[in-house]
Amino acid sequence: MTSIKDLARLAGVSPSTISRAVNGKKYVKPEIRERILELVRETGYVPNSAARSMVLKRTFTVGIVIPDTFNMFQRQLFSTVERSLEGFGYHTSFFFVVWEPESELRCLRRIKAEKLDGIIMIHEVARPEFYDFLAKSQLPAVLCTFTRAGGFFHSVHVDEEAAARTATEHLVSLGHRRIGLLSGTHFSFGAQRAEGYRSGLAASGIEAREADAVLLPSYTPEEGRSGMRALLERDLGLTAVFAATDELAIGAVRALYEAGLKVPRDVSVIGFDDIDISAYLSPGLTTVRQPIREMGKRTAEIMSRLIEGHREPGDSVFGHELVIRESTKGPPKGN
Amino acid sequence: MTSIKDLARLAGVSPSTISRAVNGKKYVKPEIRERILELVRETGYVPNSAARSMVLKRTFTVGIVIPDTFNMFQRQLFSTVERSLEGFGYHTSFFFVVWEPESELRCLRRIKAEKLDGIIMIHEVARPEFYDFLAKSQLPAVLCTFTRAGGFFHSVHVDEEAAARTATEHLVSLGHRRIGLLSGTHFSFGAQRAEGYRSGLAASGIEAREADAVLLPSYTPEEGRSGMRALLERDLGLTAVFAATDELAIGAVRALYEAGLKVPRDVSVIGFDDIDISAYLSPGLTTVRQPIREMGKRTAEIMSRLIEGHREPGDSVFGHELVIRESTKGPPKGN
DNA sequence: GTGAAAGCGCTAACAC
DNA sequence: GTGTTAGCGCTTTCAC
Numbered sequence: 001m002t003s004i005k006d007l008a009r010l011a012g013v014s015p016s017t018i019s020r021a022v023n024g025k026k027y028v029k030p031e032i033r034e035r036i037l038e039l040v041r042e043t044g045y046v047p048n049s050a051a052r053s054m055v056l057k058r059t060f061t062v063g064i065v066i067p068d069t070f071n072m073f074q075r076q077l078f079s080t081v082e083r084s085l086e087g088f089g090y091h092t093s094f095f096f097v098v099w100e101p102e103s104e105l106r107c108l109r110r111i112k113a114e115k116l117d118g119i120i121m122i123h124e125v126a127r128p129e130f131y132d133f134l135a136k137s138q139l140p141a142v143l144c145t146f147t148r149a150g151g152f153f154h155s156v157h158v159d160e161e162a163a164a165r166t167a168t169e170h171l172v173s174l175g176h177r178r179i180g181l182l183s184g185t186h187f188s189f190g191a192q193r194a195e196g197y198r199s200g201l202a203a204s205g206i207e208a209r210e211a212d213a214v215l216l217p218s219y220t221p222e223e224g225r226s227g228m229r230a231l232l233e234r235d236l237g238l239t240a241v242f243a244a245t246d247e248l249a250i251g252a253v254r255a256l257y258e259a260g261l262k263v264p265r266d267v268s269v270i271g272f273d274d275i276d277i278s279a280y281l282s283p284g285l286t287t288v289r290q291p292i293r294e295m296g297k298r299t300a301e302i303m304s305r306l307i308e309g310h311r312e313p314g315d316s317v318f319g320h321e322l323v324i325r326e327s328t329k330g331p332p333k334g335n
Numbered sequence: 336m337t338s339i340k341d342l343a344r345l346a347g348v349s350p351s352t353i354s355r356a357v358n359g360k361k362y363v364k365p366e367i368r369e370r371i372l373e374l375v376r377e378t379g380y381v382p383n384s385a386a387r388s389m390v391l392k393r394t395f396t397v398g399i400v401i402p403d404t405f406n407m408f409q410r411q412l413f414s415t416v417e418r419s420l421e422g423f424g425y426h427t428s429f430f431f432v433v434w435e436p437e438s439e440l441r442c443l444r445r446i447k448a449e450k451l452d453g454i455i456m457i458h459e460v461a462r463p464e465f466y467d468f469l470a471k472s473q474l475p476a477v478l479c480t481f482t483r484a485g486g487f488f489h490s491v492h493v494d495e496e497a498a499a500r501t502a503t504e505h506l507v508s509l510g511h512r513r514i515g516l517l518s519g520t521h522f523s524f525g526a527q528r529a530e531g532y533r534s535g536l537a538a539s540g541i542e543a544r545e546a547d548a549v550l551l552p553s554y555t556p557e558e559g560r561s562g563m564r565a566l567l568e569r570d571l572g573l574t575a576v577f578a579a580t581d582e583l584a585i586g587a588v589r590a591l592y593e594a595g596l597k598v599p600r601d602v603s604v605i606g607f608d609d610i611d612i613s614a615y616l617s618p619g620l621t622t623v624r625q626p627i628r629e630m631g632k633r634t635a636e637i638m639s640r641l642i643e644g645h646r647e648p649g650d651s652v653f654g655h656e657l658v659i660r661e662s663t664k665g666p667p668k669g670n
Numbered sequence: 671g672t673g674a675a676a677g678c679g680c681t682a683a684c685a686c
Numbered sequence: 687g688t689g690t691t692a693g694c695g696c697t698t699t700c701a702c
Contacts, residue, residue, distance in 0.1 A: 001447075049449055050388050050447060051385075052337075054385050054386055068417075075410065079404075092429075093428065096414070112336075112379070114384055115385065122526075166479065221615035224615075248548055254619075280557070280560065281589070281616070282591075282617075284589075326518075
């Protein structure tokens with residue numbers, strides 16, 4: 001691998017001049033600069049980023065912490081973030097964390113080792129050490145899709161509870177009275193969406209029954225399927241279900257299908273997130289959309305400004321949107 | 336941020352001793368080691384990886400090149416690769432490349448700059464410079480899900496053509512005679528799967544008609560939907576469709592749904608890959624499974640051995656498996 | 671405009 | 687067992 005010294009020897013100049021030429025600095029005679037750039041092309045020289053970041057004391061890369069099991073919503077989110085960050089001149093480094101304390105600590109160690117310019121959390125880690133580090137290190141950080149009490153961190157998110165209420169109210173407005181809930185125990189949004197479901201019901205004067213809700217350990221289609229099965233077995237006379245994520249909803253629809261029930265003829269299903277695939281399901285999934293692209297862009301933008309030393313408002317709360325497709329309609333007659 | 340010198344001062348020893356203690360080397364008096372480790376805990380010291388890799392001349396991280404638009408199949412693949420690599424003691428660095436020459440070159444530059452221990456390609460880049468660099472630099476490299484003529488690179492993949500043939504023959508065995516094809520123009524697998532479709536048809540004495548096939552510019556549900564629509568408009572009397580990826584298949588099912596046709600009652604649909612979601616669709620998608628986990632693990636294993644300087648066989652060809660779910664059945668009577 | 675020298679944080683020879 | 691020294695590849699004063 002050619003180094004700056006090799007190039008210096010080749011060009012018959014000093015390493016400093018190479019450095020200046022490569023980095024487009026002033027004070028290099030045009031013809032020398034040309035010759036150097038020509039040499040760079042020939043040799044395929046690219047400055048070693050480790051060496052560079054050692055002296056510059058910055059890496060031009062921001063870390064993105066994301067669950068190892070990231071779902072399609074998160075996947076779309078981080079792609080947008082990555083692209084936008086690239087636009088601001090930053091690279092990204094991904095840290096996949098598994099849902100276990102050890103993994104979070106390992107991730108934290110790596111983050112410290114890599115001396116990143118900033119950290120974006122697309123995953124709500126459990127370990128407080130994580131947040132403590134972010135706070136104490138003064139590292140630019142933004143929480144994407146969740147907040148943390150204390151107002152210390154910048155965060156980009158929707159009003160989860162309000163959005164879940166919108167979903168529930170849509171079902172109610174269609175005439176449903178017995179509505180099931182499929183949500184999860186992990187991460188704040190699970191509880192927040194469940195709360196929105198309850199308040200949506202309450203606002204319509206409908207009692208939220210304990211038995212109508214099931215809280216799953218994760219938000220996968222498989223959990224949605226087994227959650228829906230549980231609901232079905234309880235024989236509650238549900239005519240609709242609110243699933244806290246589209247993936248849970250997909251599993252729920254599947255369980256219904258396996259039970260010989262049709263969506264939306266027998267049971268209506270509404271999801272949350274509006275992941276890409278939801279529009280292509282048959283029937284298309286009615287859901288509450290989080291403005292993924294906008295949120296991703298905003299996250300990158302805040303990060304970039306934070307790195308540049310600007311101050312930024314603490315919270316960016318985005319609006320949600322009800323997307324009505326074919327998986328919801330009025331309850332079957334007789335109910 | 337605490338550095339090795341700070342620690343040395345704190346512990347009253349030299350930096351070398353700190354280095355030895357932290358890296359678990361011999362020749363450190365037990366009580367001193369203890370004190371140092373204690374200090375490490377207190378201060379939260381983590382060695383700067385840039386500095387470390389400069390002297391070690393290796394980074395313990397392998398790069399994974401993957402399309403920016405990676406699909407669910409690739410997503411599962413890289414998660415497995417990442418996890419397995421982690422098990423071998425390597426970190427991973429992702430390079431998302433957009434389908435355009437400039438992006439591939441930018442990616443190549445970054446790869447050169449980062450001095451990785453190896454490169455895994457989960458994306459078949461177009462630029463020959465990329466492969467030239469890999470070859471000339473002697474960097475351990477493995478191509479995952481595709482091969483390259485010349486036998487120079489290690490690669491992990493299935494026999495795409497044979498697998499597509501299996502899919503087609505399944506349809507034929509069900510009684511279908513007019514079978515549509517939805518594949519793509521990009522990446523070798525598009526042509527290989529199309530070829531498998533043709534040879535599957537030929538093996539059954541069925542003529543492959545030009546009009547029954549549509550080649551899309553990408554492999555998304557949206558393309559599958561528009562491809563299926565095109566097929567429908569041609570009014571060919573198709574009773575089944577082979578889609579070259581599950582995502583294409585999902586879009587095809589959607590187009591059929593929108594046209595008021597039922598799967599599999601009116602038209603059977605078979606996909607390729609067996610992405611996670613396929614089992615949760617309603618109806619479940621019949622498909623050809625690539626052994627994602629095994630392929631991912633194998634890729635990581637080969638990489639690890641390559642880095643350690645071992646020789647490895649050039650190709651790992653995995654077997655595929657037909658997964659029959661509900662989206663395929665015999666053709667409607669009267670056809 | 672250009673080069674020499676110092677130094678970023680770390681590890682590995684090599685003394686002691 | 688431990689410290690001293692050199693050096694990884696780069697950028698940046700500071701002379702010239």
